[in-house]
Amino acid sequence: MAREMTKNYYFRKFQCGLSKKDTAKLCFKSVRTVTRWDSGQPIPPECRRLMKLYKGHEIVSLSDNWEGWKFNHGELVMEGGIRITPQQILTGYALIQLGANKEREHIKQILKIARILKRY
Incomplete structure (x- = not known):
């Protein structure tokens, strides 16, 4: 059956x-x-x-x-099929936290790249 x-x-x-x-x-x-x-x-x-x-x-x-x-x-x-692992998220967050007060220019560059990736 x-x-x-x-x-x-x-x-x-x-x-x-x-x-x-x-x-x-x-x-x-x-x-x-x-x-x-x-x-x-x-x-x-x-x-x-x-x-x-x-x-x-x-x-x-x-x-x-x-x-x-x-x-x-x-x-x-992400929209466009870009895959992000938990390790990549933690790494990005850590980079931002490390330079929160001193490295504003690096943060701007990271955000610029993130915005470019978002388009894909």
């Missing part, structure tokens, strides 16, 4: 692109719990939201300032 494909299974597997193991890890649940969701038990709203955020569906819902940005497999993706 063929198993029926539930909405939850379709959502997890095809819309979010997550395996059972990855979903369990992301939501701090067991693979067995994810299997139950795939069988039709409701996915808790917080887990559904995490899955959407992982796929990049809902970042704009956090704030209108994120229009055109998304998360994709742990990276922040």
Whole structure:
């Protein structure tokens, strides 16, 4: 007998692109719990939201300032497809903090480059 494909299974597997193991890890649940969701038990709203955020569906819902940005497999993706890793964000922030009082010209250059990248 063929198993029926539930909405939850379709959502997890095809819309979010997550395996059972990855979903369990992301939501701090067991693979067995994810299997139950795939069988039709409701996915808790917080887990559904995490899955959407992982796929990049809902970042704009956090704030209108994120229009055109998304998360994709742990990276922040700018408009135009430029990927930014957490390490790059921390490095940029650290550079700004190090020169906050002395290095205004460097900050201007960093912002100029950031604006150019934003166009892409």
